[in-house]
Amino acid sequence: MRALLAGFGRVGRTVAELLAERPRRPGLSALDVSVVAITTGSHGALANPDGLNLAGALAEIRARGGFTAAHPDFATLDTLAALRTLDLEVLVELSPLSVARRGEPAISHVREALRRRRHVVTANKGPLAWAYASLTKLAREQGCALLHEATVMDGAPVFNLVRRCLRGNVILAIDGVLNSTTNVVLGELERGASLPEALDAARRAGVVEADPSDDLDGWDAAAKIAVLANALMGGDLTPERVERESVRAVSPERMARASARGCRLKMVCEVFREGGTVGGRVAARELPAGDPFAAIDGTSSVIRLATDIVGTLVIAENSPDLRTTAYGVLSDLLEVAEGVRR
Amino acid sequence: MRALLAGFGRVGRTVAELLAERPRRPGLSALDVSVVAITTGSHGALANPDGLNLAGALAEIRARGGFTAAHPDFATLDTLAALRTLDLEVLVELSPLSVARRGEPAISHVREALRRRRHVVTANKGPLAWAYASLTKLAREQGCALLHEATVMDGAPVFNLVRRCLRGNVILAIDGVLNSTTNVVLGELERGASLPEALDAARRAGVVEADPSDDLDGWDAAAKIAVLANALMGGDLTPERVERESVRAVSPERMARASARGCRLKMVCEVFREGGTVGGRVAARELPAGDPFAAIDGTSSVIRLATDIVGTLVIAENSPDLRTTAYGVLSDLLEVAEGVRR
Numbered sequence: 001m002r003a004l005l006a007g008f009g010r011v012g013r014t015v016a017e018l019l020a021e022r023p024r025r026p027g028l029s030a031l032d033v034s035v036v037a038i039t040t041g042s043h044g045a046l047a048n049p050d051g052l053n054l055a056g057a058l059a060e061i062r063a064r065g066g067f068t069a070a071h072p073d074f075a076t077l078d079t080l081a082a083l084r085t086l087d088l089e090v091l092v093e094l095s096p097l098s099v100a101r102r103g104e105p106a107i108s109h110v111r112e113a114l115r116r117r118r119h120v121v122t123a124n125k126g127p128l129a130w131a132y133a134s135l136t137k138l139a140r141e142q143g144c145a146l147l148h149e150a151t152v153m154d155g156a157p158v159f160n161l162v163r164r165c166l167r168g169n170v171i172l173a174i175d176g177v178l179n180s181t182t183n184v185v186l187g188e189l190e191r192g193a194s195l196p197e198a199l200d201a202a203r204r205a206g207v208v209e210a211d212p213s214d215d216l217d218g219w220d221a222a223a224k225i226a227v228l229a230n231a232l233m234g235g236d237l238t239p240e241r242v243e244r245e246s247v248r249a250v251s252p253e254r255m256a257r258a259s260a261r262g263c264r265l266k267m268v269c270e271v272f273r274e275g276g277t278v279g280g281r282v283a284a285r286e287l288p289a290g291d292p293f294a295a296i297d298g299t300s301s302v303i304r305l306a307t308d309i310v311g312t313l314v315i316a317e318n319s320p321d322l323r324t325t326a327y328g329v330l331s332d333l334l335e336v337a338e339g340v341r342r
Numbered sequence: 343m344r345a346l347l348a349g350f351g352r353v354g355r356t357v358a359e360l361l362a363e364r365p366r367r368p369g370l371s372a373l374d375v376s377v378v379a380i381t382t383g384s385h386g387a388l389a390n391p392d393g394l395n396l397a398g399a400l401a402e403i404r405a406r407g408g409f410t411a412a413h414p415d416f417a418t419l420d421t422l423a424a425l426r427t428l429d430l431e432v433l434v435e436l437s438p439l440s441v442a443r444r445g446e447p448a449i450s451h452v453r454e455a456l457r458r459r460r461h462v463v464t465a466n467k468g469p470l471a472w473a474y475a476s477l478t479k480l481a482r483e484q485g486c487a488l489l490h491e492a493t494v495m496d497g498a499p500v501f502n503l504v505r506r507c508l509r510g511n512v513i514l515a516i517d518g519v520l521n522s523t524t525n526v527v528l529g530e531l532e533r534g535a536s537l538p539e540a541l542d543a544a545r546r547a548g549v550v551e552a553d554p555s556d557d558l559d560g561w562d563a564a565a566k567i568a569v570l571a572n573a574l575m576g577g578d579l580t581p582e583r584v585e586r587e588s589v590r591a592v593s594p595e596r597m598a599r600a601s602a603r604g605c606r607l608k609m610v611c612e613v614f615r616e617g618g619t620v621g622g623r624v625a626a627r628e629l630p631a632g633d634p635f636a637a638i639d640g641t642s643s644v645i646r647l648a649t650d651i652v653g654t655l656v657i658a659e660n661s662p663d664l665r666t667t668a669y670g671v672l673s674d675l676l677e678v679a680e681g682v683r684r
Contacts, residue, residue, distance in 0.1 A: 025510060027510030156655055161507050164506040165503050167370075167372075291637070295637070310665075313659055315656070
């Protein structure tokens with residue numbers, strides 16, 4: 001299966017690392033993927049119809065910070081051009097989420113890929129958060145997969161779990177602690193740090209984007225809520241229609257009051273049915289010590305699915321790293337390779 | 343797909359109820375299963391090559407406590423005879439676990455089914471706990487499925503989750519709180535009850551077998567540990583080789599000391615690698631309040647999987663009921679219907 005990696009930041013590089021490790025990992029050896037091109041926003045591109053040397057590409061970007069004309073596979077190519085000119089079966093969309101551009105340019109990449117009957121695996125939430133209905137309709141018409149395990153809870157099984165292991169269940173409601181940045185920040189505020197100090201700690205944990213506003217003000221959480229609502233509960237949400245509370249609204253006084261009651265504050269994401277429609281909300285919630293969400297610290301996260309047959313399931317991941325997220329992408333590639341279309 | 347239900351106790355009846363509900367559950371409507379026979383230990387049997395009326399069978403057993411010659415589909419048939427004489431594709435083994443008989447007669451049922459190239463779905467842990475290697479070898483040789491989602495954590499995805507959603511990961515270690523009876527008993531002891539009082543409470547919660555010893559003395563947990571070790575970590579364990587501590591060993595004094603330290607006692611099941619082999623243990627463990635296992639109360643349960651790529655995942659189910667367990671059986675039937683062979 002020939003793949004285009006669109007984006008080669010931290011997640012993209014870790015995907016490449018895991019693909020390069022296949023000979024040493026029996027479970028992944030079945031993953032017959034040849035990366036024929038890598039495109040980036042501003043760090044150049046590589047293309048080779050016989051498959052790129054991933055170890056070489058990783059060494060190149062580490063040494064030079066980008067791809068240059070010195071590389072034999074260097075190409076002047078953006079993602080759309082690659083989709084239009086190269087022979088490939090799957091787009092792996094790994095560009096960063098843009099809230100300001102409402103999911104673009106990833107939406108255009110995904111749409112172009114589907115129009116050309118390429119399968120899509122995306123770690124970027126934008127296409128599912130802002131264009132779910134039109135893209136899934138297009139994927140269905142074209143007989144293509146549109147998979148997105150890595151958009152929520154990194155590589156922990158959520159979407160593939162529901163599709164593969166909870167068939168026949170109706171998802172009644174979802175909640176969870178799903179944003180690492182605000183969770184690290186709340187932990188620091190709890191220990192008495194100021195907001196700037198807490199942000200520094202989150203930066204050291206590697207969970208802060210160049211502009212931290214999307215995380216702090218709940219946009220990342222709102223995008224995840226929209227994806228969950230649309231993909232698992234038949235909703236028609238966009239992040240703008242999710243009720244948001246910013247972690248900046250958590251004052252030291254509010255934190256102290258919660259602690260005095262033996263409780264912890266967590267930013268809790270919710271997807272719920274109300275009057276025939278599916279709604280979403282992210283807000284600071286005070287949780288007693290015994291609550292399973294109260295124990296979720298640092299970069300860990302948790303999701304709870306209320307279903308009509310199996311009852312309530314909770315899935316948590318402990319201190320994931322980039323390999324966890326990259327695994328979400330690989331598990332979708334394994335699904336595509338097996339012929340899943342959803 | 344023609345199925346034989348071997349066993350028609352609480353789980354078997356709930357499986358039949360969910361199958362009878364298919365017309366009202368779009369997600370299950372794809373489950374094309376026709377139950378051609380039901381066998382029981384001492385309550386008679388029914389058989390009809392055109393498929394039994396499940397609602398009628400449920401009404402019959404509720405009204406009379408068993409099947410009698412008055413029923414038009416009444417048959418004089420035990421499970422082995424049914425496997426030898428009836429035309430069917432899948433054995434659904436729902437008889438109770440017998441520790442005293444080391445998994446029999448369920449092991450013989452499963453072996454006979456596989457010999458005759460019938461797929462097997464079992465909620466009975468015995469065959470996997472005492473005869474894992476020989477039965478999985480036979481299933482492989484015969485091209486048959488041998489699935490057992492309901493043997494651990496009721497219907498919550500564990501085995502199907504690992505096979506379907508964690509491909510390529512090596513499971514490094516497993517632990518969990520997996521026995522409801524002892525968990526309810528510990529909760530009552532914590533509230534100051536005596537062991538007989540605690541057992542009565544567990545009985546009222548519907549989680550005590552006729553002979554409570556298998557649960558109290560850790561045999562049920564040991565059987566689950568053996569299944570997990572064998573199916574997910576390449577182990578070769580039987581319940582006798584699992585280290586067991588009985589909940590009877592938890593004295594009021596020990597409970598009081600844990601409470602005084604702000605901790606809770608839980609019977610924790612573990613599967614671990616040690617010196618090239620896979621071992622297992624169930625023992626009372628003192629857990630601090632923030633531990634995710636400490637919050638597991640009553641009939642809820644939790645499992646934690648340590649993996650080499652995705653990291654550590656925790657799956658919990660909250661207060662499952664019989665439908666949760668029955669769903670585990672149905673999800674395996676959905677897998678068989680899709681052609682999974684494992």
